[in-house]
Structure formats: C-alpha cells, structure tokens
Amino acid sequence: MPALWTPGFAFPDWAYKPESSPGSRQIQLWHFILELLQKEEYHDVIAWQGDYGEFVIKDPDEVARLWGIRKCKPHMNYDKLSRALRYYYNKRILHKTKGKRFTYKFNFSKVVLVNYPLLDMANSSLLLGQSAFPGAHSHDPFTPEALQSLFSQTGRAPLLDRPLTVPDADKLRLEAAFPFLNSGTGYTKPPSLLPPYNRNSPFPDYSWGFNPYLSSNFPLAGSKLPTSLYPPQFYPSSLSQLPPPVSLLPGDSIDRSVSLLQGIPQRLCSNLNPHLVSPRGSGELVGAPAARRERAEPEGKQEPESDSDLEITDVSDCSSEAEGCGYSPPCPGPALVRPQAEAELPKEEGKTAEKAATVSS
DNA sequence: CACGGAAGCC
DNA sequence: GGCTTCCGTG
Secondary structure (H helix, E strand, C coil): CHHHHCCCCCCCCCCCCCCCCCCCCCCCHHHHHHHHHHCHHHCCCEEECCCCCEEEECCHHHHHHHHHHHCCCCCCCHHHHHHHHHHHHHHCCEEECCCCCCEEEECHHHHHHHHCHHHHHHHHHCCCCCCCCCCCCCCCCCCHHHHHHHHCCCCCCHHHHCCCCCCHHHHHHHHHHHHHHHCCCCCCCCCCCCCCCECCECCCCCCCCCCHHHHHHCCCCCCCCCHHHCCHHHCCHHHHHCCCCCCCCCCHHHHHHHHHHCCCCCCCCCCCCHHHCCCCCCCCCCCHHHHHHCCCCCCCCCCCCCCCCHHHCCCCCCCCCCCCCCCCCCCCHHHHCCCCHHHHCCHHHHHHHHHHHHHHC
C-alpha cells in the first residue's frame, strides 16, 4: 500500500503485509520467496515456471541458505523451509503442484488482497493490455507498463482519485499483478534496483542504500521521523527530489499510513539486509567490499566440516537477545543508528567480532 | 520428496 | 502468529 502513495519507491513493496501483525516486523517466508522470484539474479535458484503463479525451487539448498541468512537461522534447510511452506497450504497462500518436484503455486488473489487492498480500488484503470507473464492468459489486464505506473516514481498515483467500487472480476484480475512485476517476457525491470546476484554475495548491493526488505517501514520524504534513525544513505537519492507524500486517501487509510509510520523498528536484525550493515565501525552503511567479503574465506577460520557456511557457522548467540545474529557483519540492532557499532559490541559478541575481524582483515 | 502433528521459540 | 525443529508416515 505504501507504494501507492509514496512515489519515491520504484520498488513496489509488496513483500509486506502492513496491516497484519503490527507488532511483528519479521519478514515472512512468502515475502521472501516473492522477492527472490522477482530478481533475475536468482533465476537459477528459484523462478516462475509452468502454470500461472507457479514457481520452482531449482536449488532448494540455496533457497534455504538464503532464507536462513535472512532469518539468522544458520541451520535452516529445505526440510524446515518446506515445512513452513506447507503451513501456507491451510492459509491458502500457497499450494503444492502435485507431481512436480519443488514446485509450488501462489494463490495470488489471496496475496494481493491481503497486501494491497487498494490495488482493488486502483485496478479499474488497468484494464488493457496483455500479460507478459508466462502461463498467464492473454486477456489479463495488467501490462507491465500499467503496473509499473502503479508504482512508478513519476506516477502521481492517478488511480486513487477515483471512487472505488470493485467488481469481483476485477479483483480476480489482480492475480495477474505480481508476476508482471516479477518477471515475464515482456517485463522490463525497474532500473537500478537489483544488482547482480552471486552466491558468494547473497546480499546484493543496493547502491542507493535502499533496502527493499525494509520498505514497509520506510520513512517517507517529509515525514517527521528522526533522521538519526535512517542515515541519508538509507534513502533513495531520488527521494529527496520528490514532493512530499500526498494525502491521497480518505479517512482510515490515512490513519493506517500514520500508524505505519509509527512502527519504525528498533531492532532491525531480521528485517535488515545484513549487507546494509556497516562492517563494524567503518561508519559506512553500505559496503560492497564487505559484501563481497562475506564468503570470500580468508585462511584458517573455516569451519572444519562445513563447506558452505562460513558466515553462519559460529552463531552461538544467534538467538540471544543481544543484537546481531552472528553473521559477518552481524545484524545491527541499534548499531544502525550509531555508526560506531564496533564499540557497541557486547562482550559476548567476542566470537563474532573475532570472526568478523578475521574475515575483514 | 512430501506431508502434517507436536512442541518450542520469539 | 509465524515460523523452527524434529520426526513418523507414505
């Protein structure tokens, strides 16, 4: 929903479910899946394939690894991840494509309605065009262009100034929405959002410092949030040039947006892309070198029998209340606010710091 | 591999 | 509530 009234977000933040679990800012698995699906960089790992809304996990171990990194769960594996996916069956967010290995299918109408009720309202102006999504039907109303206009930086949310009544048929058409934004033959992805992915650096550079993972809590231009919470690098550069957010919505919608703004997380561990975290005290928020470094193993610190999880081997404090999950760099917590994170590391973080030091030297 | 119960965590 | 962990079953 914020995407509709924050023109600064080129990246549609449909990986969020703003109105649910107000206290829980943790990214959910299906958000994450959707996110991977959106990135061409991960096409060898997970991709849309086959039927409408269907996707295949091409590399279950890798998906599990990425998920584990995101959740600071170093022992995540496909068995556990798939259990979580199975819980989505009853929630009707996902279902299994029987007979096809590692293949699941989104129930997009559920996903859309849960996340973007306003899309329902908006969609009446998006009734032309052809699907670019493989497997979609040709009468699908959502062109990549139309959808992009929904989330575009230049679009002035033209969709919201109209009265809103939504025929069910239109709602159903929304099922087409997400795939367009993700992939598909005709879709040209938004510029400069997603740098190349490689497995040695699972968290790509967000050159402008914007972390899409955080977008639901992303402060708006002109908002009254303390700037100390979000250093300038945190904002898309274009944002500063944009007009302040408009009050597009009547009544409760505004209330909702306000409440969203009040939900700025204190601990960002699970929400924050670790890549954004300053490599311990450097003061810079985003470090491409740090990211590259993450899996570039120096000498001697490799876990004896572990071949693939340098950064997630020694995370004894992963579940502790101390900020950080043991990754290198560790998850930030309050450290994000204060650049001198290194000085803030608790003693218990010794191991982590040690490792990080090793890795970074 | 896929499923789902059960318990536990946060 | 949303997983994570573990596990027995098919």
